[in-house]
Amino acid sequence: MVTTRPTRPTLQGTFGMASSTHWLASQTALAVLEDGGNAYDAAVAAGFVLQVVEPHLNGPAGEVPILVAPADGRPVRVLCGQGTTPAGATVDHYTGLGLELVPGTGPLAAAVPGSFDAWLVLLRDYGTKPLEDVLTYAIGYAEGGHPAVERVGETVESVRDLFEREWTTSAELYLPGGRAPAPGALLKNPALARTWRRLLAEARAAGADRDAQLEAARRAWREGFVAEALVRAAARPTMDSSGERHSGTLSGDDLAGWEATYEDPVTLPWWHGWTVCKAGAWSQGPSLLQQLALLPGDPDDWEQETAGPAANGARGAHGSPTAEQAHRLIEGTKLAMADREAWYGDAAGAATVPLDGLLSRPYAAARRALIGESASYELRPGHPGGRTPRLPRHARAVASAGAAAPAHRPVGAGTGEPTAGTGTGTGTGEPTVGADGLTRGDTCHVDVVDRWGNMVSATPSGGWLQSNPVIPELGFPLGTRLQMAWLEPGLPNSLTPGRRPRTTLSPSLALRDGVPVMAFGTPGGDQQDQWQLHFLVGLARRAAVRGGPDLQGAIDAPNWHTESFPGSFYPRTMRPGSVTVESRIGEDVIAGLRRRGHQVTVGPPWSEGRLCAVARDPETGVLSGAANPRGAQGYAVGR
Numbered sequence: 001m002v003t004t005r006p007t008r009p010t011l012q013g014t015f016g017m018a019s020s021t022h023w024l025a026s027q028t029a030l031a032v033l034e035d036g037g038n039a040y041d042a043a044v045a046a047g048f049v050l051q052v053v054e055p056h057l058n059g060p061a062g063e064v065p066i067l068v069a070p071a072d073g074r075p076v077r078v079l080c081g082q083g084t085t086p087a088g089a090t091v092d093h094y095t096g097l098g099l100e101l102v103p104g105t106g107p108l109a110a111a112v113p114g115s116f117d118a119w120l121v122l123l124r125d126y127g128t129k130p131l132e133d134v135l136t137y138a139i140g141y142a143e144g145g146h147p148a149v150e151r152v153g154e155t156v157e158s159v160r161d162l163f164e165r166e167w168t169t170s171a172e173l174y175l176p177g178g179r180a181p182a183p184g185a186l187l188k189n190p191a192l193a194r195t196w197r198r199l200l201a202e203a204r205a206a207g208a209d210r211d212a213q214l215e216a217a218r219r220a221w222r223e224g225f226v227a228e229a230l231v232r233a234a235a236r237p238t239m240d241s242s243g244e245r246h247s248g249t250l251s252g253d254d255l256a257g258w259e260a261t262y263e264d265p266v267t268l269p270w271w272h273g274w275t276v277c278k279a280g281a282w283s284q285g286p287s288l289l290q291q292l293a294l295l296p297g298d299p300d301d302w303e304q305e306t307a308g309p310a311a312n313g314a315r316g317a318h319g320s321p322t323a324e325q326a327h328r329l330i331e332g333t334k335l336a337m338a339d340r341e342a343w344y345g346d347a348a349g350a351a352t353v354p355l356d357g358l359l360s361r362p363y364a365a366a367r368r369a370l371i372g373e374s375a376s377y378e379l380r381p382g383h384p385g386g387r388t389p390r391l392p393r394h395a396r397a398v399a400s401a402g403a404a405a406p407a408h409r410p411v412g413a414g415t416g417e418p419t420a421g422t423g424t425g426t427g428t429g430e431p432t433v434g435a436d437g438l439t440r441g442d443t444c445h446v447d448v449v450d451r452w453g454n455m456v457s458a459t460p461s462g463g464w465l466q467s468n469p470v471i472p473e474l475g476f477p478l479g480t481r482l483q484m485a486w487l488e489p490g491l492p493n494s495l496t497p498g499r500r501p502r503t504t505l506s507p508s509l510a511l512r513d514g515v516p517v518m519a520f521g522t523p524g525g526d527q528q529d530q531w532q533l534h535f536l537v538g539l540a541r542r543a544a545v546r547g548g549p550d551l552q553g554a555i556d557a558p559n560w561h562t563e564s565f566p567g568s569f570y571p572r573t574m575r576p577g578s579v580t581v582e583s584r585i586g587e588d589v590i591a592g593l594r595r596r597g598h599q600v601t602v603g604p605p606w607s608e609g610r611l612c613a614v615a616r617d618p619e620t621g622v623l624s625g626a627a628n629p630r631g632a633q634g635y636a637v638g639r
Contacts, residue, residue, distance in 0.1 A: 006552040007629040008636075017625035017638035018042060019612035020446040021057070021523060024146060025049045026627070026637045028137045029448050032129070039454040040068070040126035041134055043446055044119045047460055048138035048196075050444045051115075051476070052189060053146050055465045056155040057523070058444045059476045060192070061113035061230065062462025065279045066122055067265065067509045069516035071453035076509055076516065077262045078279045080500070081118025083111045084258055085482060087497045088249035094487050094495065099242060101394070102483045102495065104570030105467055106240025107233065107248025109480035111501055115460055116221050118260035124214045126454075131214055132200050142475070143193035145186030149633055152187065156180040159466050166239040167469040170477070174465060191475030198225065218259075226474065227255045233471045233478055241570060248478070265509070268292055268359055271540050275511040281353040281492075282346035282500045284568070288508065288529040290336035291329070292536070293364035294371075320558040320585040321537075323592020329537070330562050330579055330598065331371040333530050335380060337565035342381035342389035345492030346500040347485070353492060357384030375597035377576040379565060392486045392493075395566040398574040443523035445507070449614040449623055457507035457519035459528070483570045504568050508532055512618070520613035522628070526568050527561040531609040534559055551613045551626035558585040559608035575599070582608045606630045614638075 011017060016039070018029035028049045029042035037045075043066075051060050058064075064081035094102060103109050123134060156163070156174045163171040173189065174180065181187045199217045202224065206216035220226055234248035265277035268289040276292060278285030306325040321329070343353055357363055363384055370380065379399040381389035391399070443461035468477035484502055485495040493502045506528045507521040522531050538554040560581040566574045577599045581590060584605040593600050612634060615624040625636035 006550075006556045008552055008626070010550060010552040011625040011636050011638050013623050013639040014451060014621055015623070015639045016042070016448070016450045017614040017623045017636065018046065018446070018448045019614050019625045019627045019634070019636035020046055020050065021444045021610065021612065021628075021634045022050060022053050022149070023633070023635040023637075024053050024141065025444075025446060026635045029446065030637045030639075031137070032134065033448075033450055035133070037129050037133075038127065038452065039448040039450040039456050040122055041129040042448045042450070043456045043458055044123045044127060045134040045137050046446045046448070047115075047119050047458060048135055049141060050446065050460055052138050052141045052192065053149070054152075054444055055189070055476075056152050057464055058115070058460045059463030059465070059467075059479070060116055060195075060474075061110075061476055062460060062464070062479045063111070063114040063481055063503065063505065064118050064458050064460040065283060065503065065505050065507055066118060066456060066458040067277060067279070067507050067519070068122070068126060069455040069509050069519070070126065071450075071455075076265050076277050076511070078265050079118055079122055079260055079262055080279070080282070081114040081260050082282065082481070082500045082503050082505070083114035084254075084500050085111060085485065085495060085497050086249040086251060086254040088251065089482060089495060089497055091487050091489055091495050093249065097246065100487060101570055101572060102485060102487065103240040103242045103246070103480075104483045105480055106238045106246055107236065107250065107468060107478055108240060108246040109482045110234055110248045110250050110468065110478040111481040112250065112254050112258045113230070113463065113479060114258070114260060115463070117218055117258075120214050120218050121260040122456075124211055130210050131203055131217055135196050135200060139193050139196050142189040142196070145188040147184045148181035148187040150183040151631070151633075153180040153182055155466060162239070169472045170465065170470045172472070173470050173475070189475050191472060193475070195226065195474050222258070223252070223256045227252055229471050229473050230255065230478065233468070238469060250478070266355060266359075270536075271297070273513045275514070276536070277509040277511065278506065281344040281355055281502075283503050283506055284340055284344065284526070284529055285506045285508075286344065286355060286358065287336040287340050288506065288532055289359055290339060290364070291332045291529070291533045293359060293361070294332040294335065294368050295537070320589055323589045323596070326560065326585075326589060326593060327375070327596050327598070328371055329533065330560075330593075331376060332368075333533070333562055334376055334564045335367050335370060335382070337526075338379045338381040339389075341379065341395050341566055342391050343384070343492060345494070345502045347492055347494040347496040354384040354387060357387075358382075360384075373596065375577050375599075377564070379574075379576075390491065392488050392491055392566075394486065394488075394572055395574075398566055398572065399576065443505070443525070445521045445523055445610070445612045447519040447521065447612050447614040449519060449616050451621075451623075453516070453616055453618070453621075455509065455516045455519045455614070455616065457509055457521050459505040459507045459521050459523070461505050461523070484568050502568070504528055506532070515618045516616070517618060518613060518615040520611060522609060522611045524610055526563070526565075527608075530561045531559055531611060534609070535611050535613070551615060551624055555609065555611045555613065555626050555628055558582045560585065561608060580608065582606065610634065612636070
């Protein structure tokens with residue numbers, strides 16, 4: 001295997017490690033640890049900072065799934081910060097407006113915001129600090145300003161016309177004097193700082209007890225001044241991606257009746273005593289487990305089965321896989337994501353999602369047999385337990401249209417053709433990586449492990465500045481997560497009041513012999529559980545299971561993704577047979593994929609994957625941390 005020196009060292013220490021998609025959030029987490037806080041205090045503080053410094057990627061009215069692994073032996077838990085569908089958001093209401101899909105922007109796409117309550121529940125149940133201590137960092141950056149990253153200004157420029165014509169409250173904050181935030185210029189959000197200060201004042205009014213203060217802040221959000229402002233914003237007719245002005249359905253009862261809840265993770269035993277933990281089928285998390293289940297039982301078997309002859313199995317540069325390995329991983333992704341479309345969702349209740357069947361060894365073996373020597377252009381959900389899959393009409397339509405595409409259409413480096421679903425226009429969904437390999441944004445992620453061994457992984461998203469107009473009295477917009485649900489009754493992910501729209505947000509935790517050893521995750525919409533798969537396989541291929549994990553090397557390795565399934569975000573497009581790769585994956589691998597019939601788009605050398613990771617060796621107590629170098633924004637810190 002050809003390898004090169006990682007872009008950065010894998011950090012190691014014994015006190016604490018934090019990794020996130022923005023250096024200020026990582027540094028905030030370490031500051032909380034230095035002040036005596038634990039991993040959960042640190043994650044909450046970092047989460048609120050991410051809302052300030054990455055407003056194009058997440059906001060207070062977004063959502064966040066969180067995986068929690070306590071050091072005291074309590075089991076791993078999933079804290080669900082994905083809000084539900086409002087009571088008035090019925091399929092009939094949307095189709096009665098002439099819509100076939102939920103818009104990608106505007107209040108009609110707003111679910112109950114889940115992020116704020118989830119962070120406070122985590123702080124209450126697992127943290128040690130008072131709310132004021134963890135919020136002070138975010139207030140400081142909102143009030144005093146923070147140096148804007150380049151992508152903030154680029155995102156604002158991409159929606160300038162909408163802001164100036166329709167969303168004027170957003171223009172007031174992000175286009176002062178007609179200028180988008182320049183890279184490095186101080187960006188302030190005084191309205192958001194005032195919101196946090198008012199919440200703290202209401203919390204202090206509840207008395208000196210820490211838990212009473214947290215409950216008071218939660219009430220102010222769900223039933224007080226924040227809820228009132230959110231409902232007013234939802235009721236305001238707003239131009240959205242449908243080209244029409246619509247009001248949302250979010251009500252005071254919806255806000256008051258929802259709170260973040262805990263549940264057990266979905267798990268899969270994997271190589272060398274590892275177990276991977278994910279959120280349930282209301283997320284896309286189990287798709288990572290399905291992809292892992294399709295692999296052989298040992299990394300040595302994987303190397304032997306996929307090495308192939310020199311011409312077909314040659315490895316690219318920088319530790320990239322063989323063409324055969326990439327081919328099998330891509331085809332496994334297609335099978336898992338086809339099952340995601342047919343079986344995942346919260347609309348009918350978790351008990352009706354056949355996860356046991358989808359993750360069983362006999363099912364995985366039957367699905368593995370479908371992976372042939374050539375790229376598949378079909379959307380092929382399986383039949384767990386003999387059940388008949390049902391795909392949405394829209395998914396069937398885009399799959400049928402794509403299946404007629406030519407078997408092979410080579411695309412040279414830098415000449416990829418972005419499609420309507422790649423995030424190139426206003427309202428095209430969660431910011432992610434397009435078909436041309438160019439980054440148009442992501443979401444956020446944060447992992448923390450402390451000196452005691454407490455571990456947390458969280459993927460905040462939604463409520464970004466391009467989702468809805470800024471609510472002037474609050475300093476942030478509503479989210480748009482309802483765009484992930486289908487306007488067709490009877491599906492696992494049908495738009496259903498009181499149920500969660502299926503989310504792409506997918507943090508991860510790994511155990512070894514039952515002990516938590518690693519927290520990891522990535523932004524990237526539909527790409528999240530593809531990039532995490534490649535990270536895990538790369539980590540195992542580096543024979544790092546028992547030694548110190550080469551986190552940075554696995555993160556730096558060339559990455560790729562496929563869009564051979566319906567996208568989760570408006571306008572829900574699909575590119576059958578597509579693979580977008582980093583150019584440094586190597587010409588041999590690119591040629592090998594094309595020989596197998598994949599439609600390869602060659603993107604820039606550092607354009608795929610946004611991983612963060614922290615780890616702990618349970619035998620020595622040594623901590624490790626690493627972060628994605630792509631975009632020069634994510635950082636790990638620790639000592």
